[in-house]
Structures are given as C-alpha cells and as structure tokens.
C-alpha cells in the first residue's frame with residue numbers, strides 16, 4: 001500500500017506555437033515508469049463515476065486531454081481530490097492507492113498511461129479489503 005503523498009502532479013512540456021500548442025510524454029522521463037499500455041475514457045454520461053478501485057502493481061498517470069474531471073485518491077488513511085483540467089499536466093498514482101474519477105465535464109477525455117498490460121488480477125475492487133489490506137498481493 002502506498003501513501004497518497006506519493007501521488008504527484010507532473011507538469012508536461014508545453015511547446016507553444018501560433019499554429020497550436022504541443023505537449024509530449026516520454027516514458028521514464030516525464031513519467032516515472034515504462035509505459036506498457038494506454039487507454040482512455042470518453043463519452044461519460046453526466047454524473048457517472050469511473051475507477052473505484054486500486055491496483056496491486058500498476059502505476060499510472062492520468063491526463064485530462066480534453067475537458068475536466070476530479071480524481072479522488074485514498075490510501076486507507078487519508079483522502080485527497082485533484083481536479084484535472086489541462087492537457088499539459090497529469091496525476092501520477094502509484095500502485096496501492098484507491099482512486100475514483102468523477103465530475104466529468106461534457107466531452108471530457110481522460111487518458112491513462114499504465115506501467116502494466118491489462119490484468120484483472122491486479123485490481124482490488126473491494127474497498128473494505130483494500131482498507132484492511134485483506135487481499136493477495
């Protein structure tokens with residue numbers, strides 16, 4: 001289990017240009033892990049929540065590529081909320097932190113970079129098990 005203090009807002013390069021701005025993420029340079037997978041969440045109906053689990057091994061980096069949403073993080077002792085609303089910064093969340101995304105704006109686009117390939121076994125979906133550390137690592 002990791003403390004929410006290990007979560008980190010990382011500002012990405014923003015190359016400003018009259019033709020339109022450009023930002024970039026390189027693995028192990030702008031995010032502290034090798035990127036194994038990218039997925040994104042979009043077309044979220046008003047009021048819906050995504051996430052609501054922790055990972056045993058997966059580190060991740062979440063960026064609001066478009067629009068805005070809130071990321072609630074919880075290490076079992078402390079909670080915090082980060083609002084993401086710019087495409088040139090994101091939130092690093094290490095394994096072992098409960099997280100939930102909510103308050104999605106219309107047409108928001110959440111991009112998640114992951115340090116692992118998809119593995120359902122890596123999910124901790126039971127909050128009580130998470131809080132009591134009652135799950136197989």
Ligand code: TYD
Pocket residue numbers: 037039041049050051052053118
């Ligand atoms: P899940 O991670 O549970 O979504 P959320 O945390 O936002 O509620 O994933 C939803 C479904 O999509 C689940 O059945 C697993 C599947 N899925 C994949 O097949 N591959 C992936 O990389 C991800 C993230 C999810």
